[in-house]
Amino acid sequence: VKSDRTGLRPGRGQLGYSRYRILGAVLLTAAMVLSACGDGDDDGEGSSGSTPEPAQSESEGSSGSTPEAEQGESDASSGSTPEPDQGGGTLTIAMGGGGSAETIDPHFTVFSRIDQARSRALFDQLVVLDPDGKPEFGIVESMQPNEDATVWTIRLREGAVWHDGRPVTADDLAASIKRASDPDAGSSRGWGPIDREGITKVDDLTVDVRFNTPNSVLIENLASVGRAAVVPSDFDPENPIGSGPFAYESFTPGERSVFVRNDDYWGDLAKVETLEIISMDDADARVNSLLSGQADIVEGIPTGQVGQVEESANLLQSEGGLALVFTMRTDTPPFDDNRVRRAIRLVADRQQMVDTVLAGRGVVGNDLLGRLEPCGSGDVEQIERDVEQAKALLAEAGYPDGLTVELSAADLAPGLMDAAQVLAQQAKDAGIEITVNRLDNGAFLDNWGEWTFATDYYSEWAAFSPYASSAMITEARVPITRFNNAEFDALYSDLLSTTEPSERCAMINEMQSIIHEEGGYLLWGFANYVDGYSDAVGGLESSGVSSLGGYRFNDVYLTE
């Protein structure tokens, strides 16, 4: 710095110096804060050397952040192509999350799809739904009811071991059932009228479970509602040990979990080394992570991005996994008159709704829950749009000049709000004026179960009976439509004590026809689950009952 010749303000040079010094100090402090945050154990260069860079290679199996990847053991990014059947690498899956409510405890109250996916990877279930919606035994060899289905004998398959090497025993099974049916955990529902003190060990692999009242629907309920995971008798959710195809390594609710292959699994060994499930709420972010190669499989592609995913990756469509309905309360005018309910059901053009609201990615509904019911739906015919009949029914019911009703709608499942608008349009043809009350999800849920006429959705449980018990009998757990029909109730009650398959089917078909005749549901369509996967992913099959092919991650392998 040259000498100050201007001499305008003596000492200003000194002052300026101190100003810069202060500014410098601020920057220095900021830098220190920054380096403190980094724990000082790593810097940019170090990290880019030790972890694969996910952004730059589209088909890597790894998002490059697990300890396994750094050890380099069967790392999919190393360029060598593993044999599909031997496989390796890290399979990264991004799913819509449940935030901090996510849990690794398979018997816990709150249980979202991402929780189910993790549960299926870590634990064996008594029974699961196969991709066609048929119940399939998991870790059990048989489940046999007695004559009136008050005692079920459950036998484990031989040779199953926990992740720590101990064998899976009848004691573990008994403890699991007791834990899973604990009403204090809010979830005895899969187990129905179980007598929790009546779980007895028969031999090393067999347990008898007693019920207070007949419960022939146990298998359907466990396969659909869940609470069917088997855990060790000393289960600790902090360090969850299971017997599933993957073993626990880490889990942070709302963020991600890392599981590793269980080489002692009794079933098909997992083909990837590591399974990483990331919780990603924003659907756009999920699509982005697929397109950039940060994730191999992502759940829930929004309709607007389907084209983009088809172009640079692959779509996995699981047909009809989500039942989309309008619910009408059968105890509240004007819907307490079946003619009004029928008129509304007749005025709906279901095909048009599937085509416009779901862009064709769905299956037309017939107002019956349980699309994949093994007993079919008997002689119930597909309901078709019939505006004239709807008008006639309305006139008969005392509304010759039309009818005005309010429909409460929220987007609990994508498309529900749009469907409400479409229905309002269609209903005009029969003189029904539907005013759509568009609600935020929170506001809708506040009064959920109470709305007179509302949008709603159900997950596909394949069988009809779990819906009957949870929503349609008078004593239902969640009687949204307030359906109250003595004949229906009697049939369900008989079903519970009937174990002969053909008799059961006859009963179920009869219940379906009652609901189809008089029920409070307008089930217009089943939305497909639309997921995406990269070209490197193989072995992923679609499923009619859940997203991501039913979470059978041990079948999935990575190539390239």
Next chain:
Amino acid sequence: MSFRGRLVVRRLFLGVVTLWLVSLLVFAATQLLPGDAARAALGTSADAELVESLRAEMGLNDPAAIQYMDWMGGLIRGDFGASLLSGEPVGAEIGRRLQNSLVLMTIATLVAMPLCVLIGAICAMKRDSFLDKVVVWVSLVINAFPDFVVGIFLVVLLGTTVSTVFAPVASFPPEDSPLQHLDLLVLPLATLIIVVLPYGIRLVRGTLIDVLESEYVRMARLKGVGERRILFKHALPNALVPFVQGSAILLAYLLGGIVIIEYLFSYPGLGSGLTNAIRQRDIPVIQSAVLVLAASVVLFNLIADILSLYLSPRLRTATEAQ
């Protein structure tokens, strides 16, 4: 106590009062939100009984005032409470996410500030030139876009559709530091910097133009002092005070920006934590996160005020005279 000391204490006190008012406001807002944590967690999978039992377990049936007092009481003891949903302590979770957000903010600030000064100074020196006009025009255009639009634009351009040079999703394992994943930070950082640049540039440009038109600069010019010397010796030091004040606003703006940008990029910071908590009606987390954000804004302003006190000759001599 010196005048300066008293001023700082008074500002601190006012800051605490502000934070208390913020906490009251936020709590009132959470009470107005439709739905609650129990319902948000259970969705439609649960019957009324189950929702009721979860509500009781979460303490949601207590009167609002009691819930607030419980939380406030804990806070005074340094306990942020526990998440309604996970039951985990809020403090640890917020702390980890705050660190991540701070990394993002600090890097963005370190890059953006010098750029603001540089570009702003060039524009001020070459006022009304073609370059100046282009910069002003471009910054107005960027300003007109919401933050997330800028982010989405960058994602499409550099992350997914047009090219896949940078990772469009900045999610990494919770036990890692973001500094281990600098490659993931590129796009969120670029977005943050781009959205804050227009404001900073115009701030520097405006203040410098004011100073350059002042009498003493004209005097210096008349005396034949070179332009460079005028800028560094005369103009910049005098533009520092408004710039420091503006920086506080800039940082507060960045803080607001991370809420959206973290969500957009699935970055595990305070902003995305807050977004999740709001969706799940996790009131203790919402309260604590907002309080931390508000406290940061208060802190930025406080630091800016104190810095101004030291930087500004007029204020400094005024205080010394007392």
